Amino acid sequence: MEQETITILPQAKIEEKGPVIEITGLVKSFGENNHVLKGVNLSVNKGEDLVILGRSGSGKSITIKCIVGLVLPDEGEIKVFGENVLNLPTSKLNEVRIRIGFLFQNSALYDSMTVKQNLAFTLQRHASHLTATEVENEINAVLESVGLAEAIDKMPSELSGGMRKRIALARTLILKPEIILYDEPTTGLDTITSKEISELILDIKKNNNTTSIIITHDMACARLTADRIMILKDGVIHAEGSYLELEKSEDEWVRSFFI
Incomplete structure (x- = not known):
């Protein structure tokens, strides 16, 4: 199970102008021959849902993991809220990280x-x-928002893939x-549940005014959620546009992605 490795500190929200995420010249290799x-x-502009498509192994997930420091790039610049996160001291980096949510592909719940x-x-x-009362209230409210208030006392093993x-x-x-950075939010789910998760992503954007990058190979999810789509090929952005344009x-x- 993939565990959380980020330590973060409270930070007041600040209104941003222009892109809230800017990546320039991002390079990452694993060994001498695997240039991803x-x-x-x-x-990515404030309030936008950007979908990134690409074949397996094209570096989609690596790209968003670089944004929060789960993977360190070899070269490039990553600005989040105007700050180059690759050059920030730990205390300042944590202030940026508190403003970013990451949905892992395998959900990464604590099974115990x-x-x-x-x-x-x-x-x-x-x-x-x-x-303690505020914690209780926050938990109840967020479970209501995802439609699972009744699951509060269940163990992860008792939940379906969609519930997890x-x-x-x-x-x-x-x-x-x-x-919010979504890493394959619908992978392993049936068609109906995948649509429900995609619709939930839209609800989250509407209700919370979030900015998102969605990594997916699910074209139904891409069609429903994307304001804009980018397609990775051979380690660079090969195409960009709306679903209909691409x-x-x-x-x-x-x-070939749309067939």
């Missing part, structure tokens, strides 16, 4: 904890100033992030 990212450039304990643990680590994903989303939302692209390789 070869100069990725992208930006109930749903309530999973959510409480997150608040205890990152919002220790809250009273919703609880993972609740854990992300409980810290009220301004940016679906009608003259580039045969780009159109």
Whole structure:
């Protein structure tokens, strides 16, 4: 199970102008022969849902993991809220991280904890100033927002794949992030549940005014959630546009995603 490795501190929200994420010349290799990212450039505007598509192993997930420091790039610049996060001291980096939520592909719930304990643990680590009553209220509210108030005392093993994903989303939302990075939010789910998760992503944007990057290979999710789509190929952004624009692209390789 992938564990949280980020320590973060409370930070007041600040209104931003222009892009809230800017990536320039991002390069990442694993060993001498596995050159995954070869100069990725992208930006995400406040309130936008950007979908990144690409074949397996194209570096989609690596790109967003670089944003929060789960993976360190070899070269490039990553600005979040105008700050180059690669050059920030730990204390300043943590102030940026508190404003970012990350939904892991496998949900990364703690299997030995109930749903309530999973959510409480997150608040205890990152919002220790809250009273017990405030923690209880936050947990109840966020479970209501993902439609799973009745699951509060269940163990992760008792939840379906879709329910686990919703609880993972609740854990992300409980810290009220301004940016959410979704790593394959519908992977492994059936068509109906995938649509429900995609619709929940839209609800989160509407209700919380979040900015998001959504990594997916699920074209139904991309069609429903994307304000804009970028497609990675050979370590760089190969194409960019709306779903309808890319679906009608003259580039045969780009159109192959939409068949």
